[in-house]
Amino acid sequence: GENVEQHPSTLSVQEGDSAVIKCTYSDSASNYFPWYKQELGKGPQLIIDIRSNVGEKKDQRIAVTLNKTAKHFSLHITETQPEDSAVYFCAASEGGGSYIPTFGRGTSLIVHP
Amino acid sequence: DVKVTQSSRYLVKRTGEKVFLECVQDMDHENMFWYRQDPGLGLRLIYFSYDVKMKEKGDIPEGYSVSREKKERFSLILESASTNQTSMYLCASSSSWRGPIGSTEAFFGQGTRLTVV
Numbered sequence: 001g002e003n004v005e006q007h008p009s010t011l012s013v014q015e016g017d018s019a020v021i022k023c024t025y026s027d028s029a030s031n032y033f034p035w036y037k038q039e040l041g042k043g044p045q046l047i048i049d050i051r052s053n054v055g056e057k058k059d060q061r062i063a064v065t066l067n068k069t070a071k072h073f074s075l076h077i078t079e080t081q082p083e084d085s086a087v088y089f090c091a092a093s094e095g096g097g098s099y100i101p102t103f104g105r106g107t108s109l110i111v112h113p
Numbered sequence: 114d115v116k117v118t119q120s121s122r123y124l125v126k127r128t129g130e131k132v133f134l135e136c137v138q139d140m141d142h143e144n145m146f147w148y149r150q151d152p153g154l155g156l157r158l159i160y161f162s163y164d165v166k167m168k169e170k171g172d173i174p175e176g177y178s179v180s181r182e183k184k185e186r187f188s189l190i191l192e193s194a195s196t197n198q199t200s201m202y203l204c205a206s207s208s209s210w211r212g213p214i215g216s217t218e219a220f221f222g223q224g225t226r227l228t229v230v
Binding site: 006009032034036041042043044045046049089093100101102103104105106 | 117144146148153154155156158161203205217218219220221222223224
């Protein structure tokens, strides 16, 4: 089955800095890579996703890059703000009708004002 | 606004009790999932379901069972709760319909924090 590794487990930055979270996956059949943000006391919520036919996707201050050859994908947050503090999960799946995401272990991002 | 609702935010149960965690979604999704979340271990899949009365084991099914009698409802059952089942439980749902862009986003409930004493 799929195995997703996520690093770092904890990331501490100053407000305004950039943050990068990296994930690797093992199954070359995976073609859908979502990122979820989990705020304290809430369930994870999708913030951005990318498919295997695209190398990069941006949405305001967040971007995701995908390297299919190396089987890794990354989340980039620019101009971080305190409200970006949360746990972030990457996931990978085949994206088909029986979508079953395999999640990384999560990164706790702390943005210091 | 799409919704996945878990019946309880916090539960405290005694060892050996039978525990029911309920999840309801209002998006007419075919797929439903139960995950367990523990610090440092991420989200681990317990069971999932593709359709009514259908269930498949995930990565950590031992000690759990599930029921899906209606499309919108997916229940997780702890047959005899044990202290090592103290955890955060997350329910999620997703559509099997891929659409023009193949979206398969999973929508999560707010979680149930279960403590077994």
